[in-house]
Amino acid sequence: DAMVIQNPRYQVTxxxxxxxxxxxxxxxxxxxxxxxxxxxxxxxxxxxxxxxDFNNEADTPDNFQSRRPNTSFCxxxxxxxxxxxxxxxxxxxxxxxGETQYFGPGTQxxxx
Amino acid sequence: SQQGEEDPQALSIQEGENATMNCSYKTSxxxxxxxxxxxxxxxVHLILIRSNEREKHxxxxxxxxxxxxxxxxxxxxASRAADTASYFCAxxxxxxxxxxxxxxxxxxxxxx
Numbered sequence: 001d002a003m004v005i006q007n008p009r010y011q012v013t014x015x016x017x018x019x020x021x022x023x024x025x026x027x028x029x030x031x032x033x034x035x036x037x038x039x040x041x042x043x044x045x046x047x048x049x050x051x052x053d054f055n056n057e058a059d060t061p062d063n064f065q066s067r068r069p070n071t072s073f074c075x076x077x078x079x080x081x082x083x084x085x086x087x088x089x090x091x092x093x094x095x096x097x098g099e100t101q102y103f104g105p106g107t108q109x110x111x112x
Numbered sequence: 113s114q115q116g117e118e119d120p121q122a123l124s125i126q127e128g129e130n131a132t133m134n135c136s137y138k139t140s141x142x143x144x145x146x147x148x149x150x151x152x153x154x155x156v157h158l159i160l161i162r163s164n165e166r167e168k169h170x171x172x173x174x175x176x177x178x179x180x181x182x183x184x185x186x187x188x189x190a191s192r193a194a195d196t197a198s199y200f201c202a203x204x205x206x207x208x209x210x211x212x213x214x215x216x217x218x219x220x221x222x223x224x
Contacts, residue, residue, distance in 0.1 A: 004154075033211070042200060042214040043155070055211075090154055098142055098204035101212060103154035 003027070006091050006104035013081050014112050021076040021107045023091030031097060032074040034066060035090040037106075043090055049074060050097060078109075086111045116201045116215025124221040131188040133218040135201030136181075142204045144177055144184050145212065149198045158186075158199075163206070191222045 005024045013019040023032065031050050035043035047056045049068045063085070065077040078085055088108050092101040119134045135144070143162045147155040159175045161168045161184070168175045174187040188195055198219050202212040 006154075040217075040219075042216055045211055045213075048211060088152075092155075098212070100145065100157045100160055101147075101155075101202075102157065103147075105154045106152075108152070 004091060004093055004102050004104035006089075006107050008107060009105060010108050010110070012110045012112060013078075015082065016080045019078050019081055019109070021078075021089050021091075021109070023074045023076075023104055024072050025093045025102075026072070027093055027095075027102060028071060029093035029095050029102070030071075031094045032068060033092040033094075033101065034064075034074070034076050035092065037088045037090055046076070081109070081111045083111050085109065116203055116213060118199075118201060118215045118218045120218060121216065122219040122221070124223060125191060127191055127193055127222050127224050129191055131191050131195070131220055131222075133186045133199055133220070135184045135186070135215050137184075137201075137203050137213075137215075138182065140206040141179070142206050144175075145202045145204075146173075146175060146184075146186050147200045147202060147214075149200065149217075151197075155200065188220075191220075193222050193224045196220060196222045 007022050033048040034046045037043045046060045047066050063079050067075045088106045090106045091104045094101045116135050116137045145160045146158040149155045159170050161175050161177045172189045177184045198217045200217045201215040
């Protein structure tokens with residue numbers, strides 16, 4: 001089945017230790033998104049790719065970076081995680097801009 | 113600030129009753145979408161309604177859109193325990209800038 005896959009589902013890292021979260025999709029969608037969601041809050045968009053074009057949200061900290069080496073994969077790099085970065089990280093895709101988004105199951109990040 | 117705000121923040125009803133959630137937004141939109149999120153999971157798309165549509169149905173779900181009031185409602189009829197989840201509205205602005213802005217969400221609890 002076509003889907004959005006995120007690995008790992010749970011990630012524990014140490015304060016300041018770089019961590020990479022991954023997302024892959026079999027939907028062949030053009031757009032891929034990364035969201036941060038803290039407990040009982042709405043998802044907050046960090047950045048998105050339209051094909052290879054990277055779009056950063058103005059309030060996304062420099063500590064967060066992203067890579068999209070090909071259509072299927074997208075990575076979220078947190079260079080120096082702080083305690084405030086503990087959250088659920090959601091990857092989503094859409095065929096075109098502004099249309100239905102398909103979400104992965106998320107990666108729950110814990111920072112010790 | 114968030115584009116969409118949802119009302120109520122939390123709703124508890126008996127199984128079999130209908131549940132209504134409301135979403136208000138601030139600027140012109142191309143479409144409005146409703147998503148569901150079970151605890152600790154990714155979001156699942158429910159319905160997309162375009163700015164030139166007033167009502168849409170999908171199974172037990174009914175969505176209305178009033179662009180003059182910048183508001184939408186989601187009605188779940190004959191609720192089931194499995195409908196327990198958080199429900200988010202999301203809007204695509206009329207500038208078509210490739211992203212959705214999520215509302216604050218309604219936490220729905222169905223009491224068996």
